[in-house]
Amino acid sequence: MTTIAPTDLPVDTAEPPRRRTAPLLGWLLVAALVIAVALAASQLAASGPAARGTLDPESRSGTGALALAELLRDQGVDVEVVRSRAAAAAALDEDSTLALTNPYTLTDEALADLLAPADRVVFLSTGTHLLAELAIGENAQGPAISRAADCPVPAFAEVGEIRPDRLFSPAPGVTACFGDGEAGAVLVDERHGHRTVVEGVKLFSNAALAEDGNAALGLALLGQTGRVVWYVPSFEDTDIEGTAPDTLGSLTPGWVTPAILLLLTAGVAVAVARGRRFGPLVAETLPVTVRASETMHGRARLTAKAADAPHAAEALRDGTRRRLARRLGLAVHADTDEVADAAADRLRIPRGTLQELLAGPPPVDDAALVALARRLDELETAVEATAQTPRSDA
Template sequence: MTAVDQAATGTSTAETRPRRVRTIVGWLIVVALVLLVAFVALRVSASGPGARGTLDPEGRDDSGALALAEILRDQGVEVSVVRSRTEARAAVGDDTTLVMTNPYTLSDDALTELLEPADRIVFLSSGTHLLNVLDIGENAPGSSAPTDAGCDVPEFAEVGTIRADRFFSPADGVEGCFGDADGAAVLVDDGADRDVLVVEGTKLFSNAYLAENGNAALALALLGQTERVVWYVPSFSDTDIEGQSPDTLGSLTPPWVTPVILLLFTAGIAAAVWRGQRFGPLVAETLPVTVRASETMHGRARLTAKAGDAPHAGEALRDGAQRRLARRLGLAVHAGADEVADAASDRLRIPRGTLQALLAGPLPADDAALVELARRLDELEAAVEASTHTTRGEP
């Protein structure tokens, strides 16, 4: 080999090594960025929302009920906040009101055991299942216009008017107040053993709306009739319902599969780094025409648009969204709109009437209404999906 060849070979080797080093460094940077993004995503998903929930007597945010608890204390009512059903049952005594929001985390037996020693019970929010368990009434339509008591319950005489968000149809023997012939905002079951009162107070009694209309007066009429109030706060940490996780691909996969996949992935990266410098430059090549699978979807959409059948399209969108929401909320696939609205309202801490109108209200009559319905359903699914990831990430 001549000196010129040796010099050329040395130069080529010297030029190749820096390029290979730069390639390896580039791959390392890519891997580091992927790991950084994954770490940030895990941290964000694991960070939960506020420490207090809707109508929590110690909650200071807009959805909490600390203002109501303080008003009761100012009126001389002893307010005891408990977060265990065992402690709540033990704390109930004479001249005591047991208060709670919809106890969706308790089974029917646990709820019956909790309510057994109480003489006066007030539910500040409710769901379809709770109404059936109490046999006190059912959901009903109503107007959001201001309404007064309109009943013979003495403590409601000086309340004034309220703007209710949800209405009920009282069962036989149950008196309805603050409503009309179609529905009442407050149900009063004045039984022989105990008094049970149900109201949808998620918006009425929260810190943000307590000062409006007669909301504070209604709260005092409901909770200020006894010397003591035992305020039970339901939570998943105090539930007696044993959830059963469905079989997933991870649970059905043998334990040796994951290490093998990781090993193959590592080997593939190593092979790409090893052989990456031996390929020549990229060559542009004309590829055959491919038909995307999404064309079928677009074709059906064009047929529906051409037919101008907005109600049928809206019904299809709503049915699909309801099934997906039921699966994400842990309900049966064929759960009704009322059950899905109840579960989503409890999960997202928003008024149940809004979700009921979205999932079971009138179908869109034109394209503009159809687009608005699709947008709102998509926002609801995204919010439920985000809250599901947040709940799983909580300790």
């Protein structure tokens, strides 16, 4: 009986196979990105229009109104931002101006209750329903040109000109300013206290406040009292009752959602398990080599079969522009005007005569395409001829 020593046993010196963790990390990264996008989409869908900052006095975005609020504070006006009707009612007093955008989140009754304790109200944006509810005027047509106050309101005397994008026809007893007499960008109603309506989204936003007399108009509207209560409408403060529409989840049986989640979980597990088998890309030599000339002729035959003269003309012009740019010492991606002007200078002809040839209207038929190709070839030949240096006779 032969005894085998432990040292006589073969020793497996091969390294254990390395686990490919890169595919697993890739799938985890994809899952994280999908979850992040889903969370961002849900937050965006859940946020109301007020969250986007349109004329929001606390928003620094281009459509916000933080610049106007800070300008009022610099002038000594106390600006208090409120986001509920109860807070607005508690903040109003005799020396206050109620400022707000179109309160589309409120019913007519809630709007009346909001306006009741305010002697001075300024609507910084409006809608057709609000105009009818206030009985202050109607929408009007007019060009978007610079307009002066042209009305007997003393506060607007030093405003200068503004460029409004919306005009209103005033109701009887309402004063229209910054218009043409029959319509104006600002309506001032003193029949029931002091109410002013203006479409200020493009006048009082942070991006447009420094233009024309926009800032002066904002001060004239909101700086007449020592305090401004700025109410920001939102769906969180709405009193509009509505019924939620039927959703896919409410119309399907209760077991459908767990089944879908189970299938998604199984799919992710299978993807992760199968993904480990994928390794790095391996370069292989293709069995067939396709010459560039065959590709060119194939595309040419397709273009001819489709009778697509404009597409063929654009290809001819693009090739001519690139070749001329190279011969004239320009960048390969130089625009048409640069190539045309450089070629005109080389040929000693006036500038502006080659733009139509290199980027004009496309030909409508094959005859025009042939003529265009001939002219492009003549242009290239002429430029090439000017680039050749004549031999000396020595």
